[in-house]
Amino acid sequence: MSLTGIVIYTLLTYTALQHTSSTNGSLINSLTPALVSTLSFLFLKEKIGLRQGAGLALSLIGVLIVLTKGQLLAVFGTRYNAGDAILLAAVFLWAVYSIVSKRAQHLPPITFVAFTAFLGVFLMIPLLFMQPLHPERVTPFGITGILYLGLFPSIGSFLFWNRGIKELGAGKASITMNLMPIFTAGLSVLFGQPLLISQGIGGAIVIAGMLLSANLMSRKQAASKAEDERQHRGDIALKLALQNEKKHS
Numbered sequence: 443m444s445l446t447g448i449v450i451y452t453l454l455t456y457t458a459l460q461h462t463s464s465t466n467g468s469l470i471n472s473l474t475p476a477l478v479s480t481l482s483f484l485f486l487k488e489k490i491g492l493r494q495g496a497g498l499a500l501s502l503i504g505v506l507i508v509l510t511k512g513q514l515l516a517v518f519g520t521r522y523n524a525g526d527a528i529l530l531a532a533v534f535l536w537a538v539y540s541i542v543s544k545r546a547q548h549l550p551p552i553t554f555v556a557f558t559a560f561l562g563v564f565l566m567i568p569l570l571f572m573q574p575l576h577p578e579r580v581t582p583f584g585i586t587g588i589l590y591l592g593l594f595p596s597i598g599s600f601l602f603w604n605r606g607i608k609e610l611g612a613g614k615a616s617i618t619m620n621l622m623p624i625f626t627a628g629l630s631v632l633f634g635q636p637l638l639i640s641q642g643i644g645g646a647i648v649i650a651g652m653l654l655s656a657n658l659m660s661r662k663q664a665a666s667k668a669e670d671e672r673q674h675r676g677d678i679a680l681k682l683a684l685q686n687e688k689k690h691s
Contacts, residue, residue: 447539461525497655504647
């Protein structure tokens, strides 16, 4: 898992982004939930219900609306290159990592991430000699960026991702990856860029699809119903206790 999910995946992703555009990368990355759900069905026997399938499709449409600025047919007019094929391989490896990590759900997420990260760092050492670091090119901004990538995307995201897989399953957890373009659009607004109507509509569709696929609304209703039943049983027990007390008195 350290080899596929950390070393090769990271290497392929950054290599691919040197040869393709960020838009193409986002389009290919949006295939991740569908790929993870398919592999979960084949190898983990996780069923893809009508609700989850509809939510998956709805979320994908929302992502495409955001990325193409509402011009969905532009997907077919986009030129793809070797970098896109490399990124597609990286997405496949990430899906494999998600499936295998489900098998390690008996481990605490922080223990699992620490173990895979340690092995990943060890396996990445030879790559440092393939592309040596040039100290004269290091800047304070670059050091800040490296610290951010090391703490948040490399540690924090793995912790939350593995926890999500443990709670929801690989298929349902993977659909949250479609929120990345939405977060990107939101951050762009914070840095002064205008919010497009297509971004707002697409973001709402993505969130609706995610809630539908994860069945969060039904879970909340089920939890509320269970709480009502517990309260009802408590009321019955209290009445019986009062009746018994009256009999003895």
